[in-house]
Amino acid sequence: ETGVTQSPTHLIKTRGQQVTLRCSSQSGHNTVSWYQQALGQGPQFIFQYYREEENGRGNFPPRFSGLQFPNYSSELNVNALELDDSALYLCASSLGIGSGEKLFFGSGTQLSVL
Amino acid sequence: GQNIDQPTEMTATEGAIVQINCTYQTSGFNGLFWYQQHAGEAPTFLSYNVLDGLEEKGRFSSFLSRSKGYSYLLLKELQMKDSASYLCAVKLTGGGNKLTFGTGTQLKVEL
Numbered sequence: 550e551t552g553v554t555q556s557p558t559h560l561i562k563t564r565g566q567q568v569t570l571r572c573s574s575q576s577g578h579n580t581v582s583w584y585q586q587a588l589g590q591g592p593q594f595i596f597q598y599y600r601e602e603e604n605g606r607g608n609f610p611p612r613f614s615g616l617q618f619p620n621y622s623s624e625l626n627v628n629a630l631e632l633d634d635s636a637l638y639l640c641a642s643s644l645g646i647g648s649g650e651k652l653f654f655g656s657g658t659q660l661s662v663l
Numbered sequence: 664g665q666n667i668d669q670p671t672e673m674t675a676t677e678g679a680i681v682q683i684n685c686t687y688q689t690s691g692f693n694g695l696f697w698y699q700q701h702a703g704e705a706p707t708f709l710s711y712n713v714l715d716g717l718e719e720k721g722r723f724s725s726f727l728s729r730s731k732g733y734s735y736l737l738l739k740e741l742q743m744k745d746s747a748s749y750l751c752a753v754k755l756t757g758g759g760n761k762l763t764f765g766t767g768t769q770l771k772v773e774l
Binding site: 590 | 684689692696703708711713750760761762763764766767
């Protein structure tokens with residue numbers, strides 16, 4: 550069974566640039582959620598994709614957008630990067646959107662915005 | 664708004680028992696999760712409570728009281744490898760499986 554994988558592991562960008570982060574969900578999982586984790590904080594929910602449709606969004610501006618593909622992998626896109634976007638971006642997959650479903654996290658992409 | 668509180672840091676001795684508390688005030692409740700996160704790594708699932716009471720799994724146990732908005736994670740026979748951040752996370756009613764996390768408790772296990 551393949552776990553959740555994310556790429557790249559580290560990324561450095563400058564303010565105003567755009568970035569795309571990628572996530573491959575665990576085998577058999579059809580749901581992907583993205584979280585932002587600032588240093589010393591808990592993860593904050595960005596949005597979730599279920600069967601290629603957005604299924605809930607947290608308190609993040611529209612410059613944070615995403616996609617889910619037919620194989621259930623996903624992308625997170627961030628436009629017009631700001632310094633405060635520097636964080637660890639975590640992807641989590643699950644078997645579905647039921648309340649008891651566990652989330653399985655990837656190791657994250659560490660984004661630094663200079 | 665949603666509020667989840669847990670201590671920022673704790674220190675304990677190898678072989679001892681430590682209890683990490685989490686209190687929550689949320690609009691709706693549909694389960695509470697504990698995750699462990701080592702520095703630079705993915706959070707890994709430890710436990711899930713949706714009903715009141717104690718769930719035991721090896722050296723780790725988790726307790727929930729819904730009426731008090733309170734949970735704790737109990738770690739027994741502490742090992743050095745238990746040094747990590749412990750994240751308390753709540754699922755809200757109608758929120759599917761979206762998690763609202765606390766800030767995490769950084770546990771340091773010393774000799």
